Amino acid sequence: xxxxxxxxxxxxxxxxxxxxxxxxxxxxxxxxxxxxxxxxxxxxxxxxxxxxxxxxxxxxxxxxxxxxxxxxxxxxxxxxxxxxxxxxxxxxxxxxxxxxxxxxxxxxxxxxxxxxxxxxxxxxxxxxxxxxxxxxxxxxxxxxxxxxxxxxxxxxxxxxxxxxxxxxxxxxxxxxxxxxxxxxxxxxxxxxxxxxxxxxxxxxxxxxxxxx
Numbered sequence: 273x274x275x276x277x278x279x280x281x282x283x284x285x286x287x288x289x290x291x292x293x294x295x296x297x298x299x300x301x302x303x304x305x306x307x308x309x310x311x312x313x314x315x316x317x318x319x320x321x322x323x324x325x326x327x328x329x330x331x332x333x334x335x336x337x338x339x340x341x342x343x344x345x346x347x348x349x350x351x352x353x354x355x356x357x358x359x360x361x362x363x364x365x366x367x368x369x370x371x372x373x374x375x376x377x378x379x380x381x382x383x384x385x386x387x388x389x390x391x392x393x394x395x396x397x398x399x400x401x402x403x404x405x406x407x408x409x410x411x412x413x414x415x416x417x418x419x420x421x422x423x424x425x426x427x428x429x430x431x432x433x434x435x436x437x438x439x440x441x442x443x444x445x446x447x448x449x450x451x452x453x454x455x456x457x458x459x460x461x462x463x464x465x466x467x468x469x470x471x472x473x474x475x476x477x478x479x480x481x482x483x484x
Contacts, residue, residue, distance in 0.1 A: 276463075279470050282473070287480055287482055288478075290333060290484065294412070295337060298413075298414065299406065300334050300339045300416070301342065301417070302340070302342070303342045303416065303417030304344045304417050305320075305373055306370065307365050307368050308344065308366030309359075309360075309418050310418075312366060313366045314357040315356065317418075317452075320418045323450055325372070326449045326450045327372075328373055330414075330416060332377045334377065339383045340386060340399070340402060342393040342396075343360075344360040344387075345361075345387035346359070346367075347361075369385075386398045391422050391423050392423070412442070412443045413444045415444065416447065418453065420464070420468040421467065421468035425468045425472060432475055444476075444477045445480060445483070446472055447483045448479060448481055451469075453468070
């Protein structure tokens, strides 16, 4: 318990003002905030539903920013179903963005909706097209959504490793009030969320309480 308290203390107390980030050089990423992880289906979670308001608020405050919405979307024969229950079938309600995010702040010339067939959006071909277009322009990458210890963690670490490999100085920022994971069996949501945040923290990703 002393170790957990130490980790929690190391991760808390930092905030960033949105206005401190150059809007033209900042992009918001919203990972898998679809019905199938939030409100209905075998992988939906009340823990994730609890951050919907915070993610929606940040989405609205960044109405004219560059944005990427990752949407989990699978064919019925997806290899991922050997590890996870059937979920977010392409064209189903589960694969749709949650209603709170279907706002005017989710539409515009620099809003991208990227369907992904794996837990890691970094490997989506459409994301690589986005990266080629914007990586020299965007310096601040704000990552939100679910689930912290799988989809968010994998994307954030891959992005960080990519920029390390290419020797580019970029800020990757994860606001704690806008990411969450699920409870289930031995998967304790509190612990998995904490460990994932700490993993990102020690990898050079900025963990903040929130973005003011």
